[in-house]
Amino acid sequence: MRKMLAVFVTLALIAGVAVFAYRPAPAGAQGGGTIEAAVTYGGAPVVEKLKVNKDTKQCGTEAVLEKVVVGANKGLANAVVSVAGAKGPARAAKAEIDQQGCKFVPRVVAMMPGAIDIKNSDGILHNIHTYSTANASINKAQPKFKKVMTEKFDKPEFVKLTCDVHSWMLGWIAVMPNPFFGVTDAKGTTRIENVPPGKYTLEVWHETLGKQTKDVEVKAGQTARVAVEMKK
Amino acid sequence: MIAVIVAVSVVAAAGTAAAQGGDAGAGKAVYDLKCAGCHGEKGDGKGPAAELLEPRPRDFTTGVYKVRSTATKVPTDQDLFRVITEGMPGTSMPPWAVLPEKDRWNLVAYLKRFAPEKREEAPKRVELPREVASSAESIKRGREMYEAIECNKCHGDQGRADGPSRAELKDDWGHPIRPANLTKPWSFRGGASRTDIARRIAVGVLGTPMPSFIDSVEKPEDVWHLTNYILSLSPGAPRYATLVTVTSVAGAIPDDPDAALWKRIAPSHIPLMGQVIVDPRNFNPSIDLVAVRAVYNDREIAFHLTWDDPTESTGDGTRAFPDAISLQFPPRPSGGAERPYFLMGDASEGVYLLRWESGKGVGEATAHGPTKLAPLAGAEATGRAVFAAGQYRLVMKRPLASKDAARTEFRPGVFTPVAFQAWDGGAGEAGPKMSLTSWYYLRLEEPESSRRFVLPPVVAILTLAAMLLVVRVAQMRS
Numbered sequence: 128m129r130k131m132l133a134v135f136v137t138l139a140l141i142a143g144v145a146v147f148a149y150r151p152a153p154a155g156a157q158g159g160g161t162i163e164a165a166v167t168y169g170g171a172p173v174v175e176k177l178k179v180n181k182d183t184k185q186c187g188t189e190a191v192l193e194k195v196v197v198g199a200n201k202g203l204a205n206a207v208v209s210v211a212g213a214k215g216p217a218r219a220a221k222a223e224i225d226q227q228g229c230k231f232v233p234r235v236v237a238m239m240p241g242a243i244d245i246k247n248s249d250g251i252l253h254n255i256h257t258y259s260t261a262n263a264s265i266n267k268a269q270p271k272f273k274k275v276m277t278e279k280f281d282k283p284e285f286v287k288l289t290c291d292v293h294s295w296m297l298g299w300i301a302v303m304p305n306p307f308f309g310v311t312d313a314k315g316t317t318r319i320e321n322v323p324p325g326k327y328t329l330e331v332w333h334e335t336l337g338k339q340t341k342d343v344e345v346k347a348g349q350t351a352r353v354a355v356e357m358k359k
Numbered sequence: 360m361i362a363v364i365v366a367v368s369v370v371a372a373a374g375t376a377a378a379q380g381g382d383a384g385a386g387k388a389v390y391d392l393k394c395a396g397c398h399g400e401k402g403d404g405k406g407p408a409a410e411l412l413e414p415r416p417r418d419f420t421t422g423v424y425k426v427r428s429t430a431t432k433v434p435t436d437q438d439l440f441r442v443i444t445e446g447m448p449g450t451s452m453p454p455w456a457v458l459p460e461k462d463r464w465n466l467v468a469y470l471k472r473f474a475p476e477k478r479e480e481a482p483k484r485v486e487l488p489r490e491v492a493s494s495a496e497s498i499k500r501g502r503e504m505y506e507a508i509e510c511n512k513c514h515g516d517q518g519r520a521d522g523p524s525r526a527e528l529k530d531d532w533g534h535p536i537r538p539a540n541l542t543k544p545w546s547f548r549g550g551a552s553r554t555d556i557a558r559r560i561a562v563g564v565l566g567t568p569m570p571s572f573i574d575s576v577e578k579p580e581d582v583w584h585l586t587n588y589i590l591s592l593s594p595g596a597p598r599y600a601t602l603v604t605v606t607s608v609a610g611a612i613p614d615d616p617d618a619a620l621w622k623r624i625a626p627s628h629i630p631l632m633g634q635v636i637v638d639p640r641n642f643n644p645s646i647d648l649v650a651v652r653a654v655y656n657d658r659e660i661a662f663h664l665t666w667d668d669p670t671e672s673t674g675d676g677t678r679a680f681p682d683a684i685s686l687q688f689p690p691r692p693s694g695g696a697e698r699p700y701f702l703m704g705d706a707s708e709g710v711y712l713l714r715w716e717s718g719k720g721v722g723e724a725t726a727h728g729p730t731k732l733a734p735l736a737g738a739e740a741t742g743r744a745v746f747a748a749g750q751y752r753l754v755m756k757r758p759l760a761s762k763d764a765a766r767t768e769f770r771p772g773v774f775t776p777v778a779f780q781a782w783d784g785g786a787g788e789a790g791p792k793m794s795l796t797s798w799y800y801l802r803l804e805e806p807e808s809s810r811r812f813v814l815p816p817v818v819a820i821l822t823l824a825a826m827l828l829v830v831r832v833a834q835m836r837s
């Protein structure tokens with residue numbers, strides 16, 4: 128009797144752990160579709176240059192402020208494309224942003240609510256100064272010996288990231304409510320995969336050009352191509 | 360790593376009984392009367408006087424407070440009470456200790472009403488690591504950490520607020536903001552006690568570029584080493600003087616501001632204010648203190664001036680101007696209370712100026728008002744200036760006597776009025792836009808004579824002789 132009970136308990140435990148460990152594959156894994164977004168901007172790029180008076184070994188003698196980066200075929204870089212209302216599991220990879228050459232690399236990083244590693248590859252003092260409303264804003268020093276600082280952003284929001292030591296440094300952490308997002312590359316494009324089929328509103332956000340939306344229908348196994356033009 | 364584990368262990372701050380007793384309604388009455396002029400009726404920092412102030416008055420609707428003892432954004436009631444009571448040194452916020460304590464607690468209660476949603480999170484006091492007493496070793500470690508965490512980027516290599524990032528600094532509202540001059544702890548916004556300074560380093564100054572360092576030093580106790588180092592940079596308290604004593608010396612007076620002679624003489628500290636009487640006014644003067652040392656010999660008088668200026672500027676003529684300083688004297692000191700108008704004289708009565716200007720050097724001038732300067736021909740004054748790590752050190756020399764009626768003569772024992780004016784050209788100061796003082800006094804101490812060494816022993820010997828005589832006479836009679 129006792130043996131039986133022990134076996135039963137063990138089995139139950141294993142079953143329990145198994146159930147706990149089992150995570151249903153994301154809806155899109157088998158039946159999802161892909162969104163290919165191409166974001167364009169008809170206006171002129173806004174790239175300013177500033178003379179650097181310190182840390183020239185790391186920062187160079189000229190700082191480049193990439194406010195609006197427009198590539199070939201009017202492709203707009205650094206725009207965050209997201210699928211409003213879609214539901215999906217958290218992304219496995221931890222978000223990361225680096226401070227390299229006195230610039231945030233990448234300039235725009237998108238992540239789900241949670242932690243982000245903020246790296247300091249420059250090996251000089253930076254300070255992580257964020258401007259946000261939903262999340263508590265932070266202002267923490269990151270001296271040369273502090274290679275990585277991990278910060279948490281729990282609420283969806285576009286968080287502005289600055290450094291007061293190098294006032295030209297500007298970055299953005301886009302905290303998104305679901306895993307279906309992407310940041311446009313130099314050509315203005317990004318791919319969002321495994322989106323559960325359905326009708327959605329595609330949202331595009333850019334730090335200076337604001338927001339645009341477009342309707343999109345995602346069908347299983349298919350790629351929906353969406354072109355969005357940003358206007359000033 | 361260790362810093363992360365050990366450093367911020369936070370405990371909930373217990374509100375004091377008095378804090379809970381604050382009556383916001385009663386606080387409003389006091390606020391409208393005493394605070395609204397700068398901070399605005401709505402608490403948004405936009406009172407009628409706000410435009411003229413730098414730093415700007417606090418916008419209470421944001422719930423962001425510079426000085427707090429908490430690891431969280433929200434300050435404790437005690438933090439607010441303390442700033443109301445002690446004011447913010449170096450800003451336009453005066454101490455309100457004149458108000459009854461109850462009124463101040465009522466104000467705290469009222470202030471919190473401006474941003475109720477910002478106070479949902481309970482304030483949590485930051486727990487500092489165990490205090491490390493000051494010692495040569497601790498100061499050395501503090502200096503190492505100062506360099507390692509690059510405090511110099513804003514505060515400058517010697518702490519004189521002259522770091523390379525200085526000009527770029529803005530607060531969260533986009534207004535320019537200056538780093539603290541660490542050699543002047545009396546101007547620290549959040550107080551100059553050891554705990555105040557350690558806390559500022561640990562949690563930063565909210566709404567400003569000053570970040571929190573508690574997670575960003577090598578070991579938590581480094582905040583105390585940094586505190587000890589910072590306090591080692593200052594002379595303690597300034598030695599404010601109303602009378603500048605000119606010490607008599609024998610032999611030649613060196614031109615070199617770094618000569619050993621000057622280090623032997625204790626400085627008199629003279630506070631300067633912005634010139635706000637005539638346009639263009641200077642509401643936010645850059646130079647607020649000059650340390651004065653003065654000596655004279657049988658021929659010359661010399662002034663040694665030390666003042667902080669974050670930028671060495673000879674001026675581009677448009678936005679930046681030459682740095683300058685002047686000592687002002689009445690041409691003929693009467694010894695009485697009659698003196699020319701302190702603001703560089705006026706049409707009826709001029710002043711004599713002993714001046715230094717970057718690019719030009721030492722010179723003399725007369726003035727009949729702040730815009731009416733006339734250089735004196737045949738300059739008799741000489742001198743030398745050095746600029747290093749955000750500080751000028753200057754020696755200006757001149758003969759004691761002068762045959763020229765426009766030039767002040769300096770005589771021992773005479774109380775000679777003196778006033779000071781200074782310009783930080785790099786901050787756009789020129790002409791009437793300056794820092795200045797009202798009249799002070801200068802006195803050349805009586806020349807050293809050998810009489811004081813000879814007379815007392817002679818008197819002593821004579822007294823002794825007289826006593827012996829008296830004793831002798833008494834003995835002979837008995």
